[in-house]
Amino acid sequence: MSLDENCIFCKILRGEIPSDKVYEDGDMLAFRDIHPQAKVHVLCVPKSHFSYLSEMGEKERGLVGKCMAKLPEIARLAGIENGYRVIINQGEDAGQTVFHLHIHILGGQNMGENLL
Numbered sequence: 001m002s003l004d005e006n007c008i009f010c011k012i013l014r015g016e017i018p019s020d021k022v023y024e025d026g027d028m029l030a031f032r033d034i035h036p037q038a039k040v041h042v043l044c045v046p047k048s049h050f051s052y053l054s055e056m057g058e059k060e061r062g063l064v065g066k067c068m069a070k071l072p073e074i075a076r077l078a079g080i081e082n083g084y085r086v087i088i089n090q091g092e093d094a095g096q097t098v099f100h101l102h103i104h105i106l107g108g109q110n111m112g113e114n115l116l
């Protein structure tokens, strides 16, 4: 796994910053968002530093696929029962603020029109 010295999520992956862990395996870490935008708000982060979704190509499809396929279990472990919204913010116009690819899982409530 290749991590970035200054990236906040890489620091979480290295254990230098604490996180409220929901799930972990060799490929990813899922932890609760520090500023939740829903009753349950979890981030799933691959254990390699990629700044953007747009950097992901054929070589990375396995890693992205594993993260996506694990979301139902992560949602269950986080206590979500009635569905959830999955979001990836890509770049400036999406309002991406942390430049380590991450998947938002939002639920625990009716999400209505709230798009994060």
Ligand code: 5GP
Residues within 6 Å of the ligand: 008, 017, 019, 020, 031, 032, 033, 034, 035, 036, 043, 088, 089, 095, 096, 097, 098, 099
């Ligand atoms: P983005 O806007 O880049 O898609 O989302 C970044 C998310 O990371 C935000 O929802 C923000 O609250 C969350 N976040 C930023 N720093 C930390 C942190 O140190 N710990 C945790 N758990 N979440 C963080």
Ligand code: ZN
Residues within 6 Å of the ligand: 003, 004, 007, 008, 009, 010, 011, 048, 049, 050, 099, 100
């Ligand atoms: Zn990183």
